[in-house]
Every structure is written in C-alpha cells, then in structure tokens.
Amino acid sequence: MILPHVLMAAHCPPTSLTDLGHLLQVLGTFLGLSLFSLGGGNTLLSEYQHLSVDQFCWLTSSQFADLYALAEAAPGPSSMLVGLLGLGAAWPEGPWWALLSGYGAELAILLPSTLLMVLACLSWNRLKDSPWRIAFERGLGPITLGILFQVGIKILHTADTNAAGVVVSLVVCVLMLRTRISPLWFMACAGVLGGLGVINR
Numbered sequence: 209m210i211l212p213h214v215l216m217a218a219h220c221p222p223t224s225l226t227d228l229g230h231l232l233q234v235l236g237t238f239l240g241l242s243l244f245s246l247g248g249g250n251t252l253l254s255e256y257q258h259l260s261v262d263q264f265c266w267l268t269s270s271q272f273a274d275l276y277a278l279a280e281a282a283p284g285p286s287s288m289l290v291g292l293l294g295l296g297a298a299w300p301e302g303p304w305w306a307l308l309s310g311y312g313a314e315l316a317i318l319l320p321s322t323l324l325m326v327l328a329c330l331s332w333n334r335l336k337d338s339p340w341r342i343a344f345e346r347g348l349g350p351i352t353l354g355i356l357f358q359v360g361i362k363i364l365h366t367a368d369t370n371a372a373g374v375v376v377s378l379v380v381c382v383l384m385l386r387t388r389i390s391p392l393w394f395m396a397c398a399g400v401l402g403g404l405g406v407i408n409r
Contacts, residue, residue: 231309234264234297238290238316239279243324251352253359256293268296277281281395290317 241252260266279289295311298305335341364377382393401407
C-alpha cells in the first residue's frame with residue numbers, strides 16, 4: 209500500500225511555493241480560472257482537483273476531498289475551497305507562506321469574476337426586454353446544472369472508496385431530490401457514521 213504513494217511522490221514532486229515564480233504562476237492560474245467560475249465556485253471543482261492533485265501535487269485525493277467537505281460545511285461562498293487549497297499547498301513551507309498563498313489564491317479567484325459581475329449588473333437592466341437576454345439566461349440554466357452534476361460525480365469518485373460510502377452517497381442524493389430535509393441533517397448523520405467507522409476512506 210505504501211509503494212504506489214512513494215512512486216506517485218517520486219514522479220510528481222510538490223511545487224515549492226517559496227519560489228516566487230511558482231507562487232506567481234499559481235496566482236495567475238487562479239486569476240484566469242476566476243473568469244470561468246460564474247455560476248458558483250463549484251463549477252470549477254474538477255479543475256481545482258486536477259491542479260492541486262495531478263498537476264502541482266500539493267495534495268492527495270483524500271486531502272482534497274477533506275478540504276472540499278470543510279469548505280462546504282463552513283459558512284461562506286463555495287470558492288472558500290481555493291483559499292484552503294492555497295493554504296494546504298504552501299503549508300510545508302511554513303505558516304507565513306501558507307497564509308500568503310491562501311489569501312492570494314482566494315483573492316485571485318474572487319476578484320476578476322466579482323468585477324465582471326458588477327459590470328454586467330450595471331448594464332444588465334438595459335437589456336431587460338431583449339430576446340438575447342432571455343435566451344442567454346435560459347441557456348445558462350441547463351449548462352450550470354450539467355456542470356454541477358459532473359461535480360457531484362467527481363466528489364463521489366474522489367471521496368467514496370468503499371461500498372458503504374457509495375450507498376450512503378446515493379441514498380443522500382435521492383433524499384435530497386425527493387424531500388425537503390435540510391442538508392445539515394445528512395452531514396450530521398454522515399459524521400456519526402464516520403465516527404462509528406461504518407464509512408471511511
């Protein structure tokens with residue numbers, strides 16, 4: 209069980225964030241991704257996972273799933289995950305680099321998309337009777353739902369490594385679609401099951 213992890217580390221050394229050039233590269237990457245995060249930060253989850261686990265090797269898949277769960281459980285925007293990724297990526301270099309990376313990544317993902325949305329909102333009312341606006345809004349709905357469905361599949365693939373976890377995830381999906389039960393109850397039940405060792409990773 210140890211050998212694959214060692215081989216992965218050998219082929220994929222973590223990017224050192226004490227190198228200013230690498231840090232700027234990471235910030236530039238999140239700045240570019242920011243313009244594609246319209247509709248919520250979760251729409252970019254697959255790309256976040258690819259960058260942090262496969263490309264830069266900051267985290268393992270298990271650590272990524274843990275940070276995603278933490279970001280979703282905490283109050284605030286879903287893009288909070290990016291700050292946690294930046295924090296986790298630079299943590300081996302020390303707490304100050306971790307804070308710099310975390311805050312920098314969060315600002316990079318929020319700033320461009322926020323400015324774009326402010327500009328769009330200022331001019332959007334002028335197009336309120338335009339058929340182009342109606343068509344655009346109707347077209348974005350299914351696209352966003354499709355992306356979010358793919359995000360759910362990615363989380364299932366990343367986090368669930370045993371049959372019990374898959375069954376619990378599927379039951380929660382059905383209950384979420386068919387009932388009005390608060391997601392907090394599902395999170396609490398999953399936490400209890402994890403504490404009892406029924407589901408684990």
